[in-house]
Amino acid sequence: MSNYLYLPGVAGNYASAPDTAALSITGDIDIQARVALDDWTPAQETAIVSKYIATNDHRSYMFVVRSGSTGLLRFYWSEDGVALLAVTSSVAPTVSDGDYLWIRVILDVDDGPIGQGRGIFYTGGSGVSPTWVQLGDTAGGGSVPTFIFDGLHPVEVGAYANG
Incomplete structure (x- = not known):
């Protein structure tokens, strides 16, 4: 693969896109990325x-990829721009430090066990085209139903809060 970031x-090394209507997702969201981390159990959360x-x-x-020895995947969101909700993968991806891995999270805002949000994590192998396999159990969270706050901050890749 010749195109990559x-x-x-x-700090300060990231890509961003300004806030637009197309990036103001308040409902279901599906984020997919092919990532190679030097450390898949980082000392600090890796955005x-x-x-x-x-x-x-x-x-x-x-x-994010969670910090510490866990390497679990986590998705945070807010319904009001202040309080955070989170779903976390029940198991860590199986991957060696430095290796590529497709990772994915889907937040379904109203399809959890009692109508609240649910998060589903996946891995997709290391190749150019992913073959998705659910990672651990489905996680529930948020209100009934939940939603994502439409903040004004840019979308960032590889960082949060301006790098």
Whole structure:
């Protein structure tokens, strides 16, 4: 694959797109990324994609690899720009440090066990085209139904809150 975005893990190294109507997702969301992390159990949460900044209460969502020895995937979102909700994968992806892996999260805002949001995590292998397999159990969270706050912050790849 010759087209990619290299982000060396240095503060300020990320890509962003300004807030637009097309990026103001308040319902179901599906985020997919082919990622190679130097450390799949990072010391700090590693942001994959976000539309999130705490300043002026513009938290919308953030897809991360959890910190510590877990390496679990987590999706945060807010219904009001302030309070955070989260779903976390029940198992970590099986991947070696430095290797590529497709990862994915789907937040279905009104299809959980009692009508609340549900998060489903997937892995898709390391090749150019993913073959999706659910990662662990489906996770429920949020109100009945939930939604994503329409914040004004840009969408960022490889960072959150301006890198």
